[in-house]
Amino acid sequence: MLKIxxxxxxxxxxxxxxxxxxxxxxxxxxxxxxxxxxxxTSLLKIIAGLNIQEQGTIFLxxxxxxxxxxxxxxxxxxxxxxxxxxxxxxxNLKFLTALNQxxxxxxxxxxxKQVGLEGYENEYCAKLSAGQKRRVALASLIRSxxxxxxxxxxxxxxxxQGVKMVEQxxxxxxxQGGMCLFTTHQDSTLKNQQVLAL
Amino acid sequence: xxIYLQTxxxxxxxxxxxxxxxxxxxxxxxxxxxxxxxxxxxxxxxLSQIAAGIIWVASMLAVLLSLNSLFHHDFDNGILEQMxxxxxxxxxxxxSKIVAHWLLTGVPIILLSPLLGxxxxxxxxxxxxxxxxxxxxxxxxxxxxxxGASLIVSxxxxxxxxxxxxxxxxxxxxxxxxxxxxxxQAGLEIDAQLYFLATILIVSLMxxxxxxxxxxxxxxx
Numbered sequence: 298m299l300k301i302x303x304x305x306x307x308x309x310x311x312x313x314x315x316x317x318x319x320x321x322x323x324x325x326x327x328x329x330x331x332x333x334x335x336x337x338t339s340l341l342k343i344i345a346g347l348n349i350q351e352q353g354t355i356f357l358x359x360x361x362x363x364x365x366x367x368x369x370x371x372x373x374x375x376x377x378x379x380x381x382x383x384x385x386x387x388x389n390l391k392f393l394t395a396l397n398q399x400x401x402x403x404x405x406x407x408x409x410k411q412v413g414l415e416g417y418e419n420e421y422c423a424k425l426s427a428g429q430k431r432r433v434a435l436a437s438l439i440r441s442x443x444x445x446x447x448x449x450x451x452x453x454x455x456x457x458q459g460v461k462m463v464e465q466x467x468x469x470x471x472x473q474g475g476m477c478l479f480t481t482h483q484d485s486t487l488k489n490q491q492v493l494a495l
Numbered sequence: 496x497x498i499y500l501q502t503x504x505x506x507x508x509x510x511x512x513x514x515x516x517x518x519x520x521x522x523x524x525x526x527x528x529x530x531x532x533x534x535x536x537x538x539x540x541x542l543s544q545i546a547a548g549i550i551w552v553a554s555m556l557a558v559l560l561s562l563n564s565l566f567h568h569d570f571d572n573g574i575l576e577q578m579x580x581x582x583x584x585x586x587x588x589x590x591s592k593i594v595a596h597w598l599l600t601g602v603p604i605i606l607l608s609p610l611l612g613x614x615x616x617x618x619x620x621x622x623x624x625x626x627x628x629x630x631x632x633x634x635x636x637x638x639x640x641x642x643g644a645s646l647i648v649s650x651x652x653x654x655x656x657x658x659x660x661x662x663x664x665x666x667x668x669x670x671x672x673x674x675x676x677x678x679x680q681a682g683l684e685i686d687a688q689l690y691f692l693a694t695i696l697i698v699s700l701m702x703x704x705x706x707x708x709x710x711x712x713x714x715x716x
Binding site for chain 2 (some may be wrong): 377399
């Protein structure tokens with residue numbers, strides 16, 4: 298269970314949110330909504346262990362944020378897809394997954410196939426479209442063994458089929474006992490999603 | 496292959512595919528040194544006296560030129576974020592990047608230095624000492640430089656700031672290294688200078704990855 302207690306975040310002179318407490322159970326999907334600049338990305342970054350929270354605690358079962366076991370259980374996909382323009386899709390994917398847990402090459406090729414990038418393994422990422430780059434990042438999501446997925450605007454630049462594919466993967470992941478927190482401004486048809494309005 | 500080796504290979508790979516990023520500082524190194532004989536005097540006695548200083552200043556500035564790109568690309572495309580939240584040791588990941596940086600700038604400078612030494616009329620013994628000082632000190636340049644590069648990673652066009660931050664820390668290395676070569680030219684002992692350079696290397700090897708990791712965390716806030 299992911300337990301967030303009494304969280305506050307301040308950016309400059311702006312208090313983005315304060316006294317925020319919620320829990321996400323195994324299999325839970327939490328959609329974080331709110332206007333631009335209300336702190337959705339900051340919240341996800343804090344839960345990912347990137348930002349320092351001003352106040353409050355974050356625990357996954359008994360592991361506190363930034364502990365090794367906690368970070369091992371987290372997968373974070375931010376606004377940036379974390380791809381190097383000079384490397385090929387496969388090389389980028391290999392490195393991204395290795396940062397979490399190494400994955401064998403056939404499984405990586407399979408992941409690229411699943412996100413619709415079959416035949417693009419050796420294409421340089423500089424030559425891909427925005428949506429295709431997003432798909433490479435999502436391929437690393439598919440192969441991630443992390444329990445908690447933190448996805449910041451995962452549907453950006455994706456076509457409707459792409460959005461559907463990501464939603465299917467989120468549902469499948471949560472059915473297998475994972476959890477997912479995501480932000481989006483688009484409509485989402487995910488079942489059983491809870492909504493947190495900031 | 497473990498993640499630290501993969502980080503190293505990844506950096507080498509991207510640099511080789513973007514050759515201008517490696518060649519720019521090296522060309523600066525060669526061109527700036529080759530202008531001195533034209534500007535000062537082509538005489539052997541004059542040039543050999545200032546050769547060590549010229550080569551050392553040029554290599555320092557060349558390393559400084561290349562430092563800007565050490566973390567900038569990974570910051571811009573979000574890879575630093577992923578490194579920060581991964582469960583692997585951030586200082587070791589940074590050390591891998593620093594090693595890659597040294598292999599791409601320090602090593603070519605060491606390999607080019609005998610040629611430039613001959614060009615400036617350094618004798619054989621002094622060229623050996625020059626190479627030894629470069630071998631001992633260019634890793635320190637990359638290590639100390641990484642601290643500066645991680646502090647300014649989120650600031651655009653920060654070359655000037657980087658020089659201001661880093662050059663004062665480079666001064667001791669410059670003094671000991673160039674004095675080692677001029678002592679060797681005079682036929683004196685150079686042990687003390689080499690020990691100092693080795694000490695700076697060991698201390699920066701122990702501290703720089705940690706300080707750099709800490710400042711990256713602050714920069715990514």
